[in-house]
Amino acid sequence: MHIADVTMFYTPDSGGVRTYLEAKHRGLAGRAQHSLVVPGSQCSQNAFLYNLPAPLLPFGHGYRFPLRKKNWVDTLVRLRPDIIEAGDPYVTAWASIDAGQKLGVPVVGFYHSDLTRMVHSRLGHWTDPLMNGYIRKLYSQFDRVLAPSQVMADKLIGLGVENVSLQPLGVDATRFHPRHRDPAVKQQLGIADDVCLLIFVGRAAREKNIPILINTMNLLGKDYHLLLIGPGMPHAVADNISVIDKYVGAGQISRYLASSNALIHAGDRETFGLVVLEAMASGIPVIGTRNGGVAELVVPGCGLLADTASAQALAEVTRKLFANGHIGMGRLARKHVEEYYAWDRILARLLGQYRELTGCFDDTTAERRRA
DSSP, X not given: OEEEEEOSOOOTTOOHHHHHHHHHHHHHTTTOEEEEEEXXXXXXXXXXXXXXXXXXXXXXXXXXXXXXXXXXXXXXXXXOOSEEEEOSSSHHHHHHHHHXXXXXXXXXXXXXSOHHHHHHHHHOGGGHHHHHHHHHHHHTTXXXXXXXXXXXXXXXXXXXXXXXXEOOOOBOTXXXXXXXXXXXXXXXXXXXXXXXXXXXXXXXOGGGOHXXXXXXXXXXXXXXXXXXXXXXXXXXXXXXXEEEOSOOOHHHHHHHHHTSSEEEOOOSOOSSOHHHHHHHHTTOOEEEESSSTHHHHSOTTXXXXXXXXXXXXXXXXXXXXXXSOHHHHHHHHHHHXXXXXXXXXXXXXXXXXXXXXXXXXXXXXXXXXXX
């Protein structure tokens, strides 16, 4: 089977979608052919990766936005995949649909980002009907729509989109592991061993609610320290906050996560929350909120959830977590990830979706389809 992924959500500093696609490529090695078509400064090819020219988005953290479909359609038709997966709701999604029709192959739309909420947060509620109508029109044309969390699946179904299927993301449970714990991290941050080290990793996007995390630390005081990692993080912060304002590779992130005492996540609009799985795989519990995709990952015993995304509520559950044995929660979190979210398990589920749509249950079937 030949699988082609297409998305604009792919830059050196991008987060969950790029992590998903690269893990997917590693997992498909020896099982299926995989091509990835993404924007770049010019046309180029490097093994499985195809770059097509697209302009940079102003203030877009390195993202590029394709403006015309034709080059994308032509590239996909030339690649002749057995199935196409579109990972964003913009031009590349429409190009994927057109290419699928030309090739006579199924096209999957993966609903990684909540477009309505993203536009709402920037332009206001008056955009909601327009965005909901756009989502319904676009995603109703896919042969199947994958949603990373139940909250996103329910939203799509509520908009009238059919053929929606829950498809969680996975985590590399070897790369993210408690064995990467390094006591030197607290020393480097200049904090004592008995200070509770909290961590958050991600872009400083509006939906991450970074100001709430900062206010939470003001309430928690000197017995707690927060490490913020990711591009765009603020620098004017209290003494009990440290900032690494740049993209950090997975190897270093795994060390920082395993060396922390808990992940704290104020986002209440996450479609999934991959960093939550990475933290749990690293053997630390999670502090989050009951809204959005994060709440689906933090099952009882693996962390604590605040009823609202507020500094007061997060500070309260943080104190409660450290008063009730956070180490045991970290062990349960690791076990839960191994059982349900290890990448091999997730990939098997994803391949099952592809096989249902293509009828390609082995390489011979795929070759007959391409003949």
